[in-house]
Amino acid sequence: MTIFVWVFCVIAGLIIVVMGIGVLCGGAPFVPTRREWIDEALKLAQVGKNDVLVDLGSGNGEVLRMAIKHGAKRAVGYEINPLLACWSRVRLKKLGEKIEIRSKDFFRTNLPNDTTVIYLFQVDKVLKKIPEFLLQQKAHLKAAKLRVIVFGFKIPDREVIRESNGMRLYEF
Numbered sequence: 001m002t003i004f005v006w007v008f009c010v011i012a013g014l015i016i017v018v019m020g021i022g023v024l025c026g027g028a029p030f031v032p033t034r035r036e037w038i039d040e041a042l043k044l045a046q047v048g049k050n051d052v053l054v055d056l057g058s059g060n061g062e063v064l065r066m067a068i069k070h071g072a073k074r075a076v077g078y079e080i081n082p083l084l085a086c087w088s089r090v091r092l093k094k095l096g097e098k099i100e101i102r103s104k105d106f107f108r109t110n111l112p113n114d115t116t117v118i119y120l121f122q123v124d125k126v127l128k129k130i131p132e133f134l135l136q137q138k139a140h141l142k143a144a145k146l147r148v149i150v151f152g153f154k155i156p157d158r159e160v161i162r163e164s165n166g167m168r169l170y171e172f
């Protein structure tokens with residue numbers, strides 16, 4: 001085999017690992033939300049200086065970076081794929097303590113108690129479990145109301161508060 005075939009195999013393997021770990025763990029693969037859509041989501045939820053945004057499956061961390069750009073005081077990402085968690089930490093290091101990335105399955109953790117906004121780009125199987133998860137989490141959260149933005153998919157049996165180009169806003 002030539003060196004080119006080896007390089008191709010290594011790159012293809014890396015892409016499969018980066019995209020696929022979320023799926024092996026029962027969640028969505030890594031597919032980043034486009035910047036203009038993230039912008040739309042942050043406007044839909046009116047993210048501002050009193051907000052702490054949490055991205056449940058934070059991928060490359062771009063949603064977190066843009067939340068800070070929109071004025072959020074802090075942004076926290078949970079990412080099950082350690083490669084993506086590591087990469088996003090490196091990319092966002094310059095934003096210092098405003099951003100934190102936790103390399104964990106979000107279903108097996110407690111959200112920060114100052115969470116006000118949640119972003120989700122996950123598959124139906126995951127979204128089905130979200131109401132129960134958030135209602136449990138609310139027991140220790142300070143905010144009386146959580147704004148939850150869901151991209152592309154729907155939380156079953158839950159009223160949509162506002163909607164724009166595939167972004168849906170819910171309240172819990």
Ligand SMILES: C[S@@+](CC[C@H](N)C(=O)[O-])C[C@H]1O[C@@H](n2cnc3c(N)ncnc32)[C@H](O)[C@@H]1O
Nearest residue numbers: 022027028030031032033057059079080105106
């Ligand atoms: C569709 S991508 C969205 C990435 C990012 N939020 C964005 O919108 O650009 C979903 C991400 O969730 C991660 N993921 C899937 N299940 C997870 C879980 N239970 N806990 C933490 N991360 C998870 C995947 O590894 C993947 O990076």
